[in-house]
Amino acid sequence: MAVEKMLGLGLTAVKSNFVRLRRPYKLNFCxxxxxxxxxxxxxxWKMKPTGELTLDEIRTFAQRNPYFQWIELTGGEVFLRGDIVEIARAFKENSKGLYIxxxxxxxxxxxxxxxxxxxEILKLGIPRxxxxxxxxGYRELHDRIRGIPGNFDKAMSMFKSLKRLKETYPGLYFVFGYTLSKLNQGQFERTYQAVKAEIPDIRHSDFHINLAQISENYYNNQGLDIRPNDAAVVEELNSIIGSREAQIGVIPAIENTFLKNLVYYAKTGRAPMRSKSLEASLFLDSYGNIFPSIMWNRKIGNIRELDYALDSIWEGDAAKEIRRMIAEGSEPQQWTACEAYQSIIGDMLSLVSPSGKRA
Ligand SMILES: C[S@@+](CC[C@H](N)C(=O)[O-])C[C@H]1O[C@@H](n2cnc3c(N)ncnc32)[C@H](O)[C@@H]1O
Ligand code: SF4
Known part of the structure; x- marks a missing residue:
């Protein structure tokens, strides 16, 4: 079953190289x-959310859109939702091809x-x-950026607990997510060494790297001065790429391609590949609003007004306009993990390109 679902996702990915998908395979859901x-x-954290989607509404959404193969549940903090297991269950029970x-x-x-x-989520049987x-950052830096004393130690303890859990559930994967910003630029290696002191078998490839972004419809952080210095970040990214241990497999290959192209994005501010927003993926927020992505503040509907079904969205005027903008390259430039993986697997030649963006 797991192999079947993996092949199903792989097939959709290959297909997205040649034809426009009829509906997205990835849901990014806050x-x-x-x-x-x-x-x-x-x-x-400054938001005071009220009226977020209820579990019943999410169940209805999962039933009426049963085709996701890859789901990212994000927040806020997902584990503050007491019903997170039931949310995962709703998607697992309805999206029969769900692989990750x-x-x-x-x-x-x-x-x-x-x-x-x-x-409980692992027991649902989602393959990955x-x-x-x-x-x-390292202890003091992480706690300062996060504004919470003791957060570094909690992250270490979380990672160690995940390692123990993986002994029973091999379908569990985990990485550290490092957001490179003006606040921690130049500090990756020191952070890595601080983690190594706690987790001796940690590898550089256990870190997923991401660039700090401004997003009105997700991070709510317009106006923050967090963009790292372009030249310094390019140097640091190249050094991180150089220190990553070689790994075999499709996912490490995608991750490496993501990183190499992140250098191009940091240098130019341009996305290295065509966006697959609203074709391979969409962003749904906790109020039911639908956006092409976390970096594209263009609301194209709300599931509460669509009887929780996305069908009418795909061929609607807003979707056509978004596809037109992507085709002519006038969409907001983005290279985030939420979106970039779909672009990479929809452009498979990029996986065999040694130096990031193809000429
Ligand atoms: C918004 S958080 C939600 C999940 C959870 N609250 C957390 O922090 O892990 C998702 C990811 O975005 C990263 N992040 C935070 N600020 C960011 C920014 N300005 N640009 C890009 N990523 C950012 C976080 O480090 C985290 O890995
Ligand atoms: S990045 Fe920080 S403020 Fe934003 S959702 Fe995660 S923990 Fe909360």
Whole structure:
């Protein structure tokens, strides 16, 4: 079954190289904007969300759109949703081809509770469950960027608990998610060494790297001065790429391609590949609003007004306009993990290009 679902996702990915998909295979879904952190790069924690989608509404959405093969549940902090297991169950029961579920965490919730919920999610039988443990610096730096004393130690403890859980559930994957910003530029290697002191078998390739972005419809952080210095970030990214251990497999190949192209994006501010927003993926926020992506503040509908079914969106005028903008290259330039993987697997030649963006 797992192999079948992996092949199903692979087939969709290959197809997206040649034809426009009839509907997206990846859902980026912010399940709540609630957050107990105080980060300097993201202002989601300042939001006071009310009227977010209920579990019943999410179940209805999952039933009426049963074709997702890859789901990213994000937040806010996903584990602040007491019904996170039921949300995962709703998608697993309805999207029969679901191969991968990913979730980031700030490690601030009670970790015993998180491990219990995660165990229940793993028992659902989704072939691949991937957790990103956010980590933005060594102990003092991480705690300063996150505004929470003790957060570094909680992230270490989370990672160690995930390692133990993987002994029972081999379908569990996890990495540290490092957001490179003006606040931590030049500090990756020191952070890596601080982690190594806690987790001796850690590898550079256990870190997913991401550039700090401004987004009105997700991070709510317009006006924050967090963009790293372009030249310094390019140098640091190249050094990170150089230090990554060689790994075999499709996912490491995609990750390497993502990183090499991140250098191009950092240098030029241009996305290295054509966006697949609203073709391969969409962003759904916790109020039911639909956007092409987390970086494209163009609301194209709300599932509450569409009887929770996305069908009418794909061939609607807004979708056509978005595709036209992508075709002529006038869409907002983005290269984030939420979107870039779909572009990479929809442009498979990029996986064999040694130096990032193809000429
Ligand atoms: C918005 S958070 C939501 C999940 C959870 N609250 C957390 O921090 O892990 C998702 C990811 O975005 C990263 N992030 C925070 N601020 C960012 C920014 N300005 N640009 C890009 N990524 C950012 C976080 O480090 C985290 O890995
Ligand atoms: S990055 Fe995550 S933890 Fe920090 S404010 Fe944003 S949602 Fe909260």
């Amino acid at each position: 399940v709540t904007y609630r957050c107990q952190s105080r980060c300097l790069t993201c202002d989601i 579920l990913t979730m980031p965490t700030n490690s601030l919730c009670n970790q015993q509770m998180v491990m219990e919920k995660l165990t 469950v991937a957790i990103t443990v956010s980590l933005d």
